[in-house]
Each structure stands twice: as structure tokens, then as C-alpha cells.
Amino acid sequence: MDFSSIIGGGLPTLVANSTHGANMSTENGLPDGLFDTLSPLLGFQYNPLMKLFMILYKLAGIRLGIDPTYILTVACLIWAVNKVWAQLYTTCYGLARQHFMASVEVSNSDDIYFHMMKWLAAQPKMVNSRSLTAETASKGAWEEEDESELTPALVSANGSDVFLNFSNQEAKAPPRFTPALGLHSFWFRGRYFQLQRRQEALFDLSASGHGMPQFKDKETLVLSCFGRSPGPIKQLLQHAKEQYYLDHQAKTIVRRPAPQTMRRYGHRHSWQQVANRPVRPMQTVVLDDEQKVRILSDMNEYLHPATPRWYANRGIPLRRGYLFHGPPGTGKTSLSFALAGVFGLDIYVISLLDPTLTEEDLLALFTSLPRRCVVLLEDIDTAGLKRVEDPALLSSSSSSDDEKESAERQDDDSKEKKSPKKSKHYKRDWKVSDLARELKRAGGNSESGEKKGISLSGLLNAIDGVASHEGRVLIMTTNKPDALDEALIRPGRVDLQVAFTNASQQQARELFVRMYEPDNIKRDSISCSSSPLTPLTPFSEPPPTPFSISSDKDGNMTDVSGLTEIGDDDFLSVSGGGIDTTPNGKKPAPAPLDLSDTTTTDKKIPTTTTMATATATMHPSELAHLAAQFAARIPDGRFSPAELQGFLLKRKKAPRRALDDVDAWVAGMLRAQDKAAAGAGSKTRILGSLAVQ
Numbered sequence: 206m207d208f209s210s211i212i213g214g215g216l217p218t219l220v221a222n223s224t225h226g227a228n229m230s231t232e233n234g235l236p237d238g239l240f241d242t243l244s245p246l247l248g249f250q251y252n253p254l255m256k257l258f259m260i261l262y263k264l265a266g267i268r269l270g271i272d273p274t275y276i277l278t279v280a281c282l283i284w285a286v287n288k289v290w291a292q293l294y295t296t297c298y299g300l301a302r303q304h305f306m307a308s309v310e311v312s313n314s315d316d317i318y319f320h321m322m323k324w325l326a327a328q329p330k331m332v333n334s335r336s337l338t339a340e341t342a343s344k345g346a347w348e349e350e351d352e353s354e355l356t357p358a359l360v361s362a363n364g365s366d367v368f369l370n371f372s373n374q375e376a377k378a379p380p381r382f383t384p385a386l387g388l389h390s391f392w393f394r395g396r397y398f399q400l401q402r403r404q405e406a407l408f409d410l411s412a413s414g415h416g417m418p419q420f421k422d423k424e425t426l427v428l429s430c431f432g433r434s435p436g437p438i439k440q441l442l443q444h445a446k447e448q449y450y451l452d453h454q455a456k457t458i459v460r461r462p463a464p465q466t467m468r469r470y471g472h473r474h475s476w477q478q479v480a481n482r483p484v485r486p487m488q489t490v491v492l493d494d495e496q497k498v499r500i501l502s503d504m505n506e507y508l509h510p511a512t513p514r515w516y517a518n519r520g521i522p523l524r525r526g527y528l529f530h531g532p533p534g535t536g537k538t539s540l541s542f543a544l545a546g547v548f549g550l551d552i553y554v555i556s557l558l559d560p561t562l563t564e565e566d567l568l569a570l571f572t573s574l575p576r577r578c579v580v581l582l583e584d585i586d587t588a589g590l591k592r593v594e595d596p597a598l599l600s601s602s603s604s605s606d607d608e609k610e611s612a613e614r615q616d617d618d619s620k621e622k623k624s625p626k627k628s629k630h631y632k633r634d635w636k637v638s639d640l641a642r643e644l645k646r647a648g649g650n651s652e653s654g655e656k657k658g659i660s661l662s663g664l665l666n667a668i669d670g671v672a673s674h675e676g677r678v679l680i681m682t683t684n685k686p687d688a689l690d691e692a693l694i695r696p697g698r699v700d701l702q703v704a705f706t707n708a709s710q711q712q713a714r715e716l717f718v719r720m721y722e723p724d725n726i727k728r729d730s731i732s733c734s735s736s737p738l739t740p741l742t743p744f745s746e747p748p749p750t751p752f753s754i755s756s757d758k759d760g761n762m763t764d765v766s767g768l769t770e771i772g773d774d775d776f777l778s779v780s781g782g783g784i785d786t787t788p789n790g791k792k793p794a795p796a797p798l799d800l801s802d803t804t805t806t807d808k809k810i811p812t813t814t815t816m817a818t819a820t821a822t823m824h825p826s827e828l829a830h831l832a833a834q835f836a837a838r839i840p841d842g843r844f845s846p847a848e849l850q851g852f853l854l855k856r857k858k859a860p861r862r863a864l865d866d867v868d869a870w871v872a873g874m875l876r877a878q879d880k881a882a883a884g885a886g887s888k889t890r891i892l893g894s895l896a897v898q
């Protein structure tokens with residue numbers, strides 16, 4: 206392009222033309238355009254910007270050899286057609302959506318949202334979408350890991366041992382990709398679906414935070430498909446949900462109260478998931494079989510779908526409570542988890558010592574429980590729950606000052622008995638000193654930050670008040686059943702008590718077998734229990750035969766048909782968790798064990814390979830023989846299963862070494878116990894037991 210000729214020749218003419226409003230440019234060989242005609246009329250020559258535009262416009266015309274008006278006209282036409290098309294499309298699409306498409310909305314405050322997102326993240330079509338959101342996918346403690354992905358181990362100082370190294374573990378975890386905000390489409394079971402992911406910011410006036418309203422993001426998924434029925438979308442959501450729970454089938458979900466800021470939204474915001482751990486098989490809890498069967502059949506009966514009707518017909522509130530009591534480390538929590546696993550229930554753990562928990566919160570938490578679940582109140586004795594009969598008397602026991610006050614009052618009481626007229630005014634006759642004392646107490650409490658906490662009546666109200674939730678299984682655990690108020694454990698609140706004791710020789714034997722049996726061998730093949738428990742119904746099988754409950758003349762349940770054959774127990778399972786059978790529901794055939802690790806020494810730290818594959822094998826009969834020898838050296842009822850487990854864990858690959866060491870360990874432990882009994886307390890026992898490990 207010859208700029209000098211344009212500038213030297215064409216430009217002055219153009220400038221002159223545009224300046225003087227000339228309406229002809231025939232000297233450039235171009236016809237007069239629309240602009241040339243319109244510009245004087247519109248007064249373009251007075252506007253410097255428009256003048257510049259005119260110059261550029263003419264320059265373009267000269268360069269292209271056509272009137273730029275045509276280009277502009279075509280551009281305007283394209284724009285108009287596009288506008289009309291867009292409008293038409295929107296209208297037609299809107300009409301089609303309205304009349305020929307069904308849609309379902311899912312909010313991110315609902316669990317289905319997470320089920321759907323997890324499912325979408327696993328769809329190849331979605332993964333290859335051009336518009337994605339990347340998320341950091343972190344693995345839970347119990348999720349399977351690929352051992353081949355382990356970082357090459359570092360060689361230790363002596364050059365022989367190797368240790369695992371997880372320094373770049375996070376870097377290796379691939380991100381998770383989900384559909385970005387906007388419109389997406391995918392096919393599912395031969396059907397076309399549209400997914401719209403939307404986000405909007407809500408101004409939450411009720412947000413407490415520091416009393417300031419806050420913005421809150423709310424996300425919505427809108428799923429649509431062609432057809433007037435939302436059936437396919439429902440199927441899709443059901444499928445996503447099933448896939449989600451398939452991953453969690455053999456897991457027990459543990460929930461705790463959500464933070465206070467979340468709890469106030471109520472219902473599903475009241476609880477948050479804190480763990481998702483593998484189901485604890487019932488066989489791993491070493492406890493008297495009779496006790497296990499008693500509680501299992503009691504719970505099974507309670508959870509049966511026919512039970513609510515039975516309770517309703519008799520006007521009995523549908524609640525069941527259990528109290529597990531016994532020394533620390535005897536399996537109270539373990540049994541609670543195993544029970545939840547057998548019945549496929551989630552566990553809701555509440556600590557009454559939580560400083561943020563008020564009685565209103567407790568009530569709200571109980572009312573937002575799902576239909577069937579296990580509520581676990583651990584170490585209920587530590588919550589200091591007491592019946593408040595007379596606040597004055599109750600508080601009077603807290604300090605020597607108060608004792609004096611109590612004595613004064615008793616003194617006053619006796620005086621008043623002599624002059625009944627005066628006694629009527631007792632409560633109102635506050636002296637200045639009384640008032641000062643009360644104020645001091647109230648001030649002292651708030652200054653020291655002492656928590657008012659949950660009172661016994663608050664707890665009772667939550668667990669069986671008029672507004673309390675029905676259908677849940679309440680399990681309370683305690684080390685000191687005698688310290689509990691009898692109101693808390695009266696029948697109706699606690700229906701079954703299970704006493705846990707230190708390990709018997711039989712239990713020691715079972716613990717030994719469980720510790721050294723290979724992972725892939727089921728308990729029954731080497732069971733040393735007289736009546737092994739395999740109490741489960743495979744997930745896919747139909748539910749157990751409906752039972753009937755009849756009562757004797759005292760109203761006690763006498764016959765629970767369908768549950769009488771406890772030997773081959775059929776227990777209800779909501780999720781199928783805890784199943785300890787092969788996929789076809791049969792018990793696996795016993796496989797030979799070979800635990801020939803007697804040469805293993807604990808001094809050598811296992812390598813990555815040995816950690817994973819060093820399950821040496823031993824014949825079941827040999828293992829049973831070792832277990833019997835071990836049990837014979839454990840005194841009955843002296844050690845908790847947790848203590849025995851701790852000892853065995855230190856020798857987890859060496860059953861014979863455990864046998865060799867057990868006498869010395871028992872002697873050391875007994876000495877520590879005697880010392881503790883002689884006055885130094887339970888702490889000495891614990892420290893002593895650690896020393897003799």
C-alpha cells in the first residue's frame with residue numbers, strides 16, 4: 206500500500222471534501238455513498254470525531270475500490286439477522302422447554318447435589334468437556350491407595366532398611382474435574398440431557414458471624430431432558446445416588462454436630478460428616494456371644510418396619526436406648542460401631558461437654574436426626590448431669606461459703622418450723638448478704654467462663670420429651686454407671702444394659718487369633734468361639750421374613766417370629782454393611798494358614814514390601830494352639846481387651862514372640878496394677894502398663 210500517494214494526493218482532497226461538505230468524490234472514481242449524502246444533513250462536518258470517521262471511511266473505500274456503505278449495510282444486516290435468530294431461538298427454546306422438556310433443580314444444600322457432582326466427575330464425556338472446574342480431591346484416611354504409587358523409599362542410615370516417604374503425596378493426587386458454571390449436555394442410557402450449573406450470591410440477613418449479614422453463594426444444578434415426564438431425570442438422580450452409596454456400602458458414616466453457624470439453618474445443616482470408616486465386623490468385638498445376640502436381636506426387632514405400627518397401636522413412643530457400661534478399653538465404643546455396621550446405620554456422636562452446645566441446640570439436633578440411626582452419647586458420666594430439684598440446695602454444695610449458707614438456711618428452717626407464719630416468706634426474705642453471695646457466684650461463673658452446659662432435664666427433654674425424635678437407637682456409654690442419675694437410666698430411656706468387663710481367658714484367646722489371622726481369611730474358619738456369629742443378610746437379598754410380635758399377659762414381648770433362629774441370624778441391614786460373607790452370601794472356605802514368622806525380629810524395621818506382603822501363613826490348628834497357650838497365661842479379668850490388644854500390636858507379625866514375652870508382660874502389668882491400687886491411682890497403672898509393653 207502506497208501511503209505517500211494516499212497522504213500526498215487523496216488525503217487533502219478527502220479532507221477538503223469532508224470539510225466543505227462536498228457531496229461528490231468523482232475524482233477518486235467512486236460513486237457518492239450514503240454517508241456522503243447523509244453527512245452534511247447530520248452535521249458530521251462539525252464533529253471532529255465524525256470527521257475522522259469520514260476520512261477513515263473514505264480511505265477504506267479507496268483502498269477496497271467499493272463504496273464502504275455496502276460493507277456497512279452488509280454488517281448491519283448480519284447483526285440484525287443474528288439478533289432476530291437469537292431472539293427466535295430463545296423464544297423457541299423457551300417454548301420447547303416449557304412444553305417438550307422436563308427439568309429438575311438440585312440445590313447445593315442437599316446431599317443429592319454432591320452425589321450428582323461426584324457422578325458427573327466420573328463421566329468421560331464430562332471429563333473431556335471444554336468447560337470444567339478443577340477441584341483438589343483429597344483422600345480420606347480409609348480410602349484405598351495404590352501401593353505401586355508409593356514414593357520410592359528412602360534408604361536409612363544403615364543402608365538396609367527402607368522407609369516410606371509421603372512428601373509429594375498431595376502433588377500426585379490428580380485434581381477432580383466437574384462441569385463449570387454454564388450449560389452442558391451429556392447422554393445417559395441413550396437419552397440426551399442438559400445440565401445447567403448456576404451460581405447466585407444471596408444476601409443472608411440472618412447470618413450471625415459477628416452479627417453482620419453476609420453474602421452466601423448458592424449453587425443450583427438444573428437437569429433437563431426432552432419429553433414431558435421428569436422420569437428419566439429421576440432415574441438419573443437415583444442412579445447417581447446409588448453409585449455414591451455403593452462406594453459407601455461397607456462404610457459407617459460418623460457425624461457430629463455442625464459448627465454453631467451452620468446449625469442454625471437446621472435439619473441437614475445440623476450435622477456434619479466427620480468420618481467414613483470401614484464397617485467394624487461384629488466378629489472383631491470380643492464379647493460374650495449371648496450378650497451380642499441379645500442386643501442384636503433387640504435392635505433388629507426395634508428397627509423392623511413393622512415395629513412402628515406395633516408401638517403406635519399401643520401408644521408407646523418409638524424409642525430404644527442402650528447403656529454400655531464397664532471399665533475403659535473394654536469395647537463399648539467398638540460394639541456401638543459394630544452394631545451400626547451390622548444394621549448399616551450412620552452414627553451421630555454427641556459430646557455433652559461441647560461448650561457451644563446449648564439445650565436448645567441439643568433438642569434441635571435430636572429433631573433433625575434421620576429416621577433410623579444410632580445416636581452415641583459417650584462417657585455420659587463425665588457430663589456431670591444431675592437432677593436439679595432445688596437450685597438453692599444444689600448450688601449450696603459447691604463451696605465452703607455455700608456450705609455455710611446451707612447450714613444457715615437449715616438453721617433458719619428449724620427456726621421457721623417453730624414459727625410457721627414466718628416460713629411462708631422464707632424464699633422472699635433475701636438478706637443483703639444473700640444477694641451479694643448470689644451476685645458473686647453468678648459473676649464468678651461468668652468470669653471464669655464456666656459453662657452452664659446441658660442439665661439432666663435438658664438431656665431428658667431431648668431424648669424423650671414430647672417433641673423428641675422417634676425411631677433412633679440411643680447408645681450411652683459410661684465407665685461409672687453408679688454415678689448416673691436413675692432418671693436417666695430408668696426403663697423407657699435405657700431398655701437394655703450391657704456390662705463390659707476386663708478380658709476373660711476366652712476373650713484373650715479370641716484377641717490373639719484375630720491379631721494373627723491373615724486378612725483374607727474369615728473369622729469362622731479358625732473360630733475358637735463356641736457359636737460364631739454371622740448375623741447378616743446380603744444387601745441384594747430380600748429382607749428377612751416379617752416377624753410377628755405377641756405379648757404375654759404382662760405385656761412382655763414373647764414371640765418374635767423370624768428372629769428365633771439366632772444361630773443363622775438374619776439381621777436387617779439398611780446399607781448392607783458389615784457383611785462378612787462371599788458375594789454369593791456363602792462363607793468362604795477355610796484356607797490354610799502359615800504364620801511361619803518365628804524368625805522375624807522386631808528390631809528390623811519392615812521394608813515397604815514386607816509391610817504389605819509379609820502375612821506369613823500358619824495352619825489354623827497351629828494358630829488355635831498358640832492362642833490357647835497365650836490365653837492360659839493371661840489371668841482372668843485383670844486386663845482390658847485394649848491392654849491386650851496394645852501388647853499384641855507391638856508384636857503384630859510375631860505370634861510366637863508374643864507367646865515368649867507374655868509372662869514378663871503379665872508380671873509387669875500386675876505389679877503396675879498393685880502399685881496403682883496401693884494409692885498412686887489409675888495414672889500409675891497406665892504409665893506402668895506403658896513401661897512394660
Ligand SMILES: Nc1ncnc2c1ncn2[C@@H]1O[C@H](COP(=O)(O)OP(=O)(O)OP(=O)(O)O)[C@@H](O)[C@H]1O
Nearest residue numbers: 489490491492532533534535536537538539846847
Ligand atoms: N471387647 C473388645 N473386643 C475387641 N477389641 C476391643 C475390645 N475392647 C477393646 N478393644 C479394643 O480396644 C480399643 C479401645 O476400645 P473401645 O474404645 O471400644 O473401648 P471403650 O470401652 O469404649 O473405652 P472407653 O470407656 O475408654 O471409651 C479399640 O482399639 C478396640 O479395638
